[in-house]
Amino acid sequence: AMSEKALALLQAAGSRPGVALVLENLGLIEGAAGRPDAGLARLHDAVAVAREIGSLAREASALVHLGQLQTVQGSLADAAASLDAAQALMPSLDNPPLALELDAAQAQRLDALGAADASARLEPLLPHLLAEPEADAPCLPIALYTTAWQVLKAAGDPRTAAVAHSSRRELMARAERIPDAEARRDFLAVAEHRWILTEPTDDR
Secondary structure (H helix, E strand, O other): OOHHHHHHHHHOOOOOOHHHHHHHEEEEHHOOOOOOHHHHHHHHHHHHHHHHOOOHHHHHHHHHHHHHHHOOOOOOOHHHHHHHHHHHHHHOOOOOHHHHHHHHHHHHHHHHHHOOOHHHHHHHHHHHHOOOOOOOOOOOOOOHHHHHOOOOOOOOOOOHHHHHHHHHHHHHHHHHOOOOOOHHHHHHHHHHHHHHHOOOOOOO
């Protein structure tokens, strides 16, 4: 509701960069809430606004998240088009975290296609996921942990257990930084977060 209000205010103020950002965030929220059609619509709108204002960074980010949701929905040809479009923009950007998100999204898409080399796209990301936590390290989306875990598991990669351990460690560390108990429970109740906490691993 707050994001919808923010979107309305930004639209009224004519802040197109703000509109693109909020549309992208709404797309992510709708997708995570189990409303993929609404999420896809918001992300398509975010891409359109980003292109309208010439924001390559926002366009690339929205395309990556669009491709991720399209993969989850099984629209793999559409996902390939979105992610390839994002890939074409990356040389113009200096955004290592987004590049890692794109690698994970491509790995997820390739895994959905049954490609034997899907896990190879994770190689730039894995050192970041497996490193010991550092105060100044970038806060990567939890989705990168789950994607890596799932793709490695499908490939029978021996690093699966280590990524699972890192995923749980990172999730609980973020939960502990939420001071309100109810908000912390809601955070851990998110479907993706429940999966991290309950999915069996070979070392359990």
